[in-house]
Amino acid sequence: MVASLSALGYSLPDALADLVDNSVSAGARNIGVEFTWAGSESWVAVVDDGDGMSEESLVTAMTVAARGPATDRSPVDLGRYGVGLKSASFSQCRLLTVCTATSGEWCTRTWDLDLVEGTGEWRLLRTPPPAAAEVLERLTEGRLQGTVVLWQRLAGYQGAGEGDKRTQQQFYDETDTVQTHLGLVFARFLTGANRLTLKVSGVQVEAWDPFLMSHQSVRRLPPEQLPLNGLAVSVQPFVLPGAQRLTDAEYTAAGGPRGWLRHQGFYVYRRDRLILAGSWLGLRGLRREERYNLARVAVDIPAETDAEWRVDVRKATVVPPVALRQHLIRLGHMVQKEAAETVRHRGRIAARQHSGPLAFPWNVRREGGKVSCKVNRRHPLVQGVLQGGASDSAQVRALLRLLEETVPVPALRVLHEMDTADDPEPFGGPGPADAQAVEVAQQMFKVLLSQGRTAEEARAMIRTTQPFDQLVGFWST
Structure with a gap:
């Protein structure tokens, strides 16, 4: 014994x-x-x-x-x-x-x-x-x-x-x-x-909150009460904010002691005591992938249902009851989808802050199981170079620089199920534009004027073009 x-x-x-x-x-x-x-x-x-x-x-x-x-x-x-x-x-x-x-x-x-x-x-x-x-x-x-x-x-x-x-x-x-x-x-x-x-x-000892409940950017999806033997199992899904909405310290802390990948999934509590942290519970079709790192789900089980959940002696593992598995699979897929969409469409979220649609230098798509990444031929700077027959070397240099600065790393990562916290920020990130950014914007300005836009219209178009929507320069006013 x-x-x-x-x-x-x-x-x-x-x-x-x-x-x-x-x-x-x-x-x-x-x-x-x-x-x-x-x-x-x-x-x-x-x-x-x-x-x-x-x-x-x-x-x-x-x-x-x-x-x-x-x-x-x-x-x-x-x-x-x-x-x-x-x-x-x-x-x-x-x-x-x-x-x-x-x-x-x-x-x-x-x-x-x-x-x-x-x-x-x-x-x-x-x-x-x-x-x-x-x-x-x-x-x-x-x-x-x-x-x-x-x-x-x-x-x-x-x-x-x-x-x-x-x-x-x-x-x-x-x-x-x-x-x-x-x-x-x-x-x-x-x-x-x-x-x-x-x-x-x-x-x-300081508490570690896996759901960042005090952060204004965390998303609480609709909670559900799942019936089990006359009692209720409470389920609350969360989608955490991405790295761009967290400070370096917040991002590191939110990753937890085992890192972002191993902390996604369900968190099972019994009388407010955590039993299992960061697991998809072996449920069919739910697995750890980098694109789901923002998905976390709180599950509160009544102590009276210990036997149904097969809580072990160490209070460190559980097995979800058969009666609840389909519900948990459904909720797991829902929060995974929302988490992946949050990362994939962060550019679309930024677009809502502006009066018009943002113009992106790249088009990234997944069709037929294949990922494509192509230059957006409708971008004004691309149009200017194509229409000019590439005779203006300054325009070509500006276009190349723009493409280098806006490589769609986040979109490619999501589609390829990869993740890091250090996405490159075009021209150094939000704030005052540096000399290179201003040079690219000036070339765009010239192209737009040559296409018959007024100076105000040209500045407005630049303001709604990535990455100038996040930079401050002559186009901002």
Whole structure:
């Protein structure tokens, strides 16, 4: 049993998230995850100011599977199988001690797995080893209630010397990974009026919002309530703003710890706790592609439907119920389509800000499964060069420069299912035009005048031509 519980596939961040679940369920408002290096005596602890447990409740909590998935739970209880504390802890350590109090009187129980395996008996110790007692005294000093979960004899660090700097650095590097993971899993608890304070080694965990709900450019598609066994599964699709509407810092943060591609898809929540982040749930026809990077969908499942969703022991994976799969596939395709259209037609969005249609130097299309990219023969500068027989070298140079600056990278990328954040901006991007941009515009101006337009008409046409609609120059007034 010990070996089985130790091999359930917990990562360190997953295991600590399971302990934080217990703290949240106990009404804690302040939770600290502490890492302390001491070679093979290193330890990790989760300390909270929750309601604590009576001695009887502590013994129940330390008993494997004392509470199964059918046990009635409070509306704020994040548990499910009754093995989270033990399975998460046994996956990371050989010595587990829990110390808890409800009104100033602390009681303790310890599992020593070396003792359990050596004796073949489940001996739950009332008195912790001296090294554990010393740590607990420090962590509970001045506290009247709450719970401390202490891990010692950590997996992977047995035999490590206290002076081993490389291993010490690896140990503390884990804090960054844990901090990021907890900020994702408990994001909803870390925001709002009654928000939870969660720290890792004294550093406050910041919530990561995968839906950028505070950004004015995010699009919320119509939400739906999907019926399941008399309850409702809430689904809210989002289309995030593209890189051009985000600062560099916003874009990097929105990509998440695993990058844009791996964070598209469904986000499944159970009682506001994230179970699964960024997955298309293995649903037919839904797969990760770069053009869908802006598509994210929040799914809130009632805890009473855990069995239907097959929530696992680690609360890290789910399988969508058969009754909901067609609905989820439909919603997934819808948000994917909207996300791809947002990237593909960003030029059309810009066009709505102007009085007339924008003129683009390139025409990019996909027909018959093939992508074509051709120069727009109706563009005024192209017409001027063609009509003049290419005799004016200045016009030719201006046309070539314009074509170089406006290569349709975004459209080609979408059609070829590729993506990067560093799209080239024509002539350096929006703002005052540089000398090269002005030269190209002047040649266009000359061509338009030669075609019989007035000066005002010529400037108006330039203003509605890419990329001059985003640049400031003589055509702007």
